Amino acid sequence: MHEPQTLVPATETKMTARDVKVFYGEKQAIKGVSIDVDMDNVTAFIGPSGCGKSTFLRTLNRMNDTVASARVEGTITLDGEDIYAPSMDVVQLRARVGMVFQKPNPFPKSIYENIAYGPRIHGLAHGKADLDVIVEKSLRRAGLWDEVKDRLHDSGTALSGGQQQRLCIGRAIAVEPEVILMDEPCSALDPIATAKIEELIHELRGRYAIVIVTHNMQQAARVSQRTAFFHLGELVEYGVTSDIFTNPRQERTKDYITGRYG
Amino acid sequence: MAEHTIKAFDEEIDKLRGLIAEMGGRAEAAIENAMLALQRQDKSLAAQVVADDKRIDAIEAEVEKLVIQVIALRAPMANDLRDVIAALKIVGVVERIGDYAKNIAKRVPLIAANQRTLEPVSLLPSMGQVAAEMVHDALNAFAARDADLALAVIERDTVVDDFYNSVFRTLVTFMVENPKTISECAHLLFVAKNIERIGDHATNVAEMVYYAATGQTLPERERGGTQPLED
Numbered sequence: 001m002h003e004p005q006t007l008v009p010a011t012e013t014k015m016t017a018r019d020v021k022v023f024y025g026e027k028q029a030i031k032g033v034s035i036d037v038d039m040d041n042v043t044a045f046i047g048p049s050g051c052g053k054s055t056f057l058r059t060l061n062r063m064n065d066t067v068a069s070a071r072v073e074g075t076i077t078l079d080g081e082d083i084y085a086p087s088m089d090v091v092q093l094r095a096r097v098g099m100v101f102q103k104p105n106p107f108p109k110s111i112y113e114n115i116a117y118g119p120r121i122h123g124l125a126h127g128k129a130d131l132d133v134i135v136e137k138s139l140r141r142a143g144l145w146d147e148v149k150d151r152l153h154d155s156g157t158a159l160s161g162g163q164q165q166r167l168c169i170g171r172a173i174a175v176e177p178e179v180i181l182m183d184e185p186c187s188a189l190d191p192i193a194t195a196k197i198e199e200l201i202h203e204l205r206g207r208y209a210i211v212i213v214t215h216n217m218q219q220a221a222r223v224s225q226r227t228a229f230f231h232l233g234e235l236v237e238y239g240v241t242s243d244i245f246t247n248p249r250q251e252r253t254k255d256y257i258t259g260r261y262g
Numbered sequence: 263m264a265e266h267t268i269k270a271f272d273e274e275i276d277k278l279r280g281l282i283a284e285m286g287g288r289a290e291a292a293i294e295n296a297m298l299a300l301q302r303q304d305k306s307l308a309a310q311v312v313a314d315d316k317r318i319d320a321i322e323a324e325v326e327k328l329v330i331q332v333i334a335l336r337a338p339m340a341n342d343l344r345d346v347i348a349a350l351k352i353v354g355v356v357e358r359i360g361d362y363a364k365n366i367a368k369r370v371p372l373i374a375a376n377q378r379t380l381e382p383v384s385l386l387p388s389m390g391q392v393a394a395e396m397v398h399d400a401l402n403a404f405a406a407r408d409a410d411l412a413l414a415v416i417e418r419d420t421v422v423d424d425f426y427n428s429v430f431r432t433l434v435t436f437m438v439e440n441p442k443t444i445s446e447c448a449h450l451l452f453v454a455k456n457i458e459r460i461g462d463h464a465t466n467v468a469e470m471v472y473y474a475a476t477g478q479t480l481p482e483r484e485r486g487g488t489q490p491l492e493d
Contacts, residue, residue: 218337245339247477257339259271260264 007225007240010038014179014209015060015097020074022055022064029055031233032074037179037209042201044224044241045213048261051230053213057181060211061097062090078179095122098172102184104164106156106171111148114156114167115139118175134174141207142170143200162193169200173208180204182212186219198223217257221245229253271336278328278349279405282356285321286401288314289356290394292363293460297390299370300453301383311367318360325353341477348474352404355463355470359397362456362463369449385432386453389425392418393457396464400471409475415468416480422461429454 015037022030030052037043037060045053055064062083064070076083083093095118106114115135116125125131135152139145144166148159156167165185172180182201186194201210201223214220220227221241228238229252237244237253248254255261266272292311299308329350332338338346396415403411433447433454473479 217339246343248340254340255264258342259266259268259336259339261267 008040012039016077018075023071025069033235039209041225042210043226044220045228046220047230052233053230095175097179098177100182100185110153111156112152115174138170138174142166162189179209289359290398293394296363296366308367308370315360315364322353322357344474348470359463362460393460400464400467403471407475412468412471419465426458
């Protein structure tokens with residue numbers, strides 16, 4: 001495992017975005033963003049409300065496809081492959097690029113079923129024994145196994161908020177994704193549950209490319225090695241997290257992170 | 263610079279800067295008064311310098327407390343973070359500068375006990391003046407976030423070192439010729455050394471100011487007071 005705050009030279013660029021523009025009808029939400037996401041470092045997106053960070057995150061696994069008025073221009077690749085190409089299977093893409101949302105949203109099923117559902121429909125498991133292995137492995141990686149191993153058949157929704165969120169991360173992990181997108185994963189959690197998720201992010205780093213959108217700048221500083229600051233649909237600055245928080249290059253970044261924005 | 267959305271944060275930063283300005287002013291006065299006391303062999307002024315050092319120490323403690331409070335409650339970032347860390351480091355250094363001035367003042371009665379006037383004393387006030395100005399400018403540079411002024415302070419350290427080398431040689435020569443003055447000259451040698459150290463400390467402050475203002479550390483060759491008597 002990597003030391004939490006050290007940037008590792010990127011050995012493998014997982015996703016690249018080039019001149020990405022997103023429109024909602026006439027309104028342009030993203031104005032030409034280019035960024036690389038690698039396997040070895042957690043990337044954080046920060047910026048004020050409405051800056052486009054969540055919109056941009058959602059382009060990375062084509063979540064914006066579900067918004068009728070949304071239109072995406074530019075190029076986004078996963079392992080060099082254009083994810084907006086007509087040949088791309090979106091369901092497959094979303095298994096490879098998993099997502100965890102702001103509010104924990106477990107299925108109204110058992111803990112076991114929450115994890116088993118994805119591998120089953122994606123044909124990753126052959127029989128119950130296989131599935132049992134995947135459920136345990138995923139829950140262990142999500143840091144939840146010890147807390148739930150004796151009640152796997154209780155409802156997922158009966159867990160605490162923090163446990164539900166780790167269950168959702170486990171659910172994303174179960175289908176063996178390559179990238180995990182997290183959209184404010186801790187905003188509904190208390191500080192202890194937040195710390196557990198942050199610790200989990202550290203443990204998952206290197207195994208998956210992780211991109212996290214957060215309103216909490218301290219969280220970005222704690223969990224990421226690269227930080228991207230968005231403002232009014234532009235990527236203002238993208239750099240090493242420790243540089244962004246001690247010596248940002250752009251005036252707008254500085255004003256935002258020092259609490260002088262607006 | 264734009265104001266913070268949270269006004270109490272600005273008030274705390276202002277208070278911090280005010281305390282450091284006061285501390286710098288007091289350290290500068292301590293150097294000047296210590297040198298004046300030495301020149302005039304004024305024991306009561308020297309005693310005053312020693313007594314006034316308590317306020318410098320008190321400000322250091324106050325700044326430390328405030329910096330810890332700001333870090334804990336405001337989680338400062340970027341230039342704010344560099345400013346409060348620089349403030350914390352600067353007060354530690356200025357406190358030392360105050361101690362050097364106090365040390366000079368404490369030697370005044372010992373030197374004054376001997377009524378002989380010494381030629382090297384004539385160089386010391388000018389040397390002290392340069393060091394006091396360096397302290398003054400380094401702290402002004404902090405107040406104004408002026409990286410150029412900080413650089414100018416750093417460059418001036420060699421002037422103090424040259425003075426030191428000159429005073430050192432003069433005193434050694436004098437001691438060789440007048441062995442009875444050795445005790446007195448030894449004190450003056452310490453005075454000169456104290457001023458030389460003040461120059462180095464002012465240089466350190468200027469380096470911190472440069473970092474706080476620009477986010478860049480100076481390259482090593484420009485850093486740290488040049489050491490006298492090493493060439």
